[in-house]
Amino acid sequence: MEIYTLFLLISLAFLFSYLGNLFFINYLNKKKVLDLPNHRSSHKIPTPRGGGIPMLLSFFIVSFIxxxxxxxxxxxxxxxxxxxxxxxxxxxxxxxxxxxxxxxxQILVSIYIIIIKSPFLTFPLPEPFNFNLNYYIAFILNIIWIVGVINIYNFLDGIDGYAGLQGIIVCISSLLLFSPNENSITIYILLFTLFGFMFVNFPPAKIFMGDAGAYGLGFIFAVLPYYIFENYSTGVFTVSMFLWFFLADSLYTIIRRLKRKEKIFDAHRSHLYQRLNILGWSHKKINLFIIPLMILLSGIQIINSYFNYKFNLLVFIVAVIIFFIFAAIVIKLEKINNPQI
Structure with a gap:
């Protein structure tokens, strides 16, 4: 593809996303369609939601172009x-x-994609845990992966800029791994729609991403391994490293809530990034703390790819250690703030 064509497409993606969101913000404010703060909110000012609608509409339009x-x-x-x-x-x-x-x-859509692309058939963890799977068990695990990532991405879209920046990291990491290939243009278009959206979502946000954007990004990143990796299991593991703080925070929070005998499907503010916000950290400060860790881990996995993923186990161990250090810091800060915890 000529560089001029690529420049035109990414420029359109950025402009459609940015200008579309400006129009949508104005429309929602006039109609008083706002996300009102409540006891579970991480914001204090009524703010429009649904920024993912013009963002993904831009993605569809520019993809068609x-x-x-x-x-x-x-x-x-x-x-x-x-x-x-x-x-x-x-x-x-x-x-x-x-x-x-x-x-x-979500399950129907997941089944549709898995039937079209076929499921991963080995457990998506490093050796010696990458054992072969029975086809039907594998099919179920593929559904759990796709549906899980779709919902986790939505759960973790709780502060300004967080889900958008995570999406940018996944896009850039994927391009560094596989560009140029036949799917690169799709990722470039998505990346620049995200850049356009971030101009209105970076703290303090003028509009929230909302469910359309969060579910949509979750779906894209969940099915990414089926489209850019020859080995789907390696792809799932690699994308998991790109999404590590979203996935690990969700799993950690579910286990913690189960231990506390709390209903895991009830709305809450128990994720680690939300607990930092409860401690008084601003959205910008939380992003500046976590995003570099995301970049670090994604970079490590990209370097690992140049060694044909021989060090997946080491990367996984490093990821677990980094996350538990992060969790320990949050817990320590909570104890300092409230010694009775």
Whole structure:
């Protein structure tokens, strides 16, 4: 693809996302369609939500333009799956949907993608834990992976800039691994729609990403291993490293809530990044603390890729150690702030 064509596409992606969000912010403010603060919120000022709608609409539009330019291999199944998740999230941005219906839609879309692409058949952890899986067990684990990442991404979209910056890290890391290839243009377009969105979402946010954007990004990153990796299990592990703080924070929080006999599906502010916010850390400070750790771990896995992923086990151990140091810091700060904890 010519550099001029790429420049045109990423410029359109940025402008459509940014200008679309400016229009949407103005519209939602006029209509008084705002996310009002409550006891579970991490914000104090009524703010529009749904910034992911113009962001992903921009992604769809520019992807179609790229298709017209014949610049990449257009996988209709990926866009069908993403569009269904996008519509589901768009509805939920303005009217709550039942958990059962939401999960039903997500599971159906996951099954659709897995049937089209086939499932990973070895457990996506480093040796010696990468054992072969029975096909049906593997199929179920693939569903859990896709549905899990979709929802985790939404759960972790709780402070200004956090989910957007995580998305930028995944996009840049993926491009460093595989650019140029037939899927690079898709990632470039997504990256620059995220850049456009970040101009209105970086703390203090003028608009929140909302469910359409968070579910949509979760879906894209969950299915990324099936599109850019020859070995899906290696792909799932690598994307897990790019998303490590989202995934580990969610798993840690679920285990902690189960130990405390709390209902894990009830709304809460128990994630580690939320606990920092409760301690008085600003959204910007939390981002400046966690994002460099995300970049560090993603960089380590990118370096590992140049050694044909021979050091996956070491990377995994480092990831676990970094996360538990992070968790220990949060717990220590809580004890300093409240010695009775």
């Amino acid at each position: 790229a298709y017209l330019f014949n610049t990449f291999e257009f996988d209709i199944h990926f866009y069908i799956g993403l569009f269904i998740i996008f519509i589901m999230g768009s509805f939920e941005d303005f009217k709550p949907m039942s958990v059962k219906l939401r999960l039903f839609i």
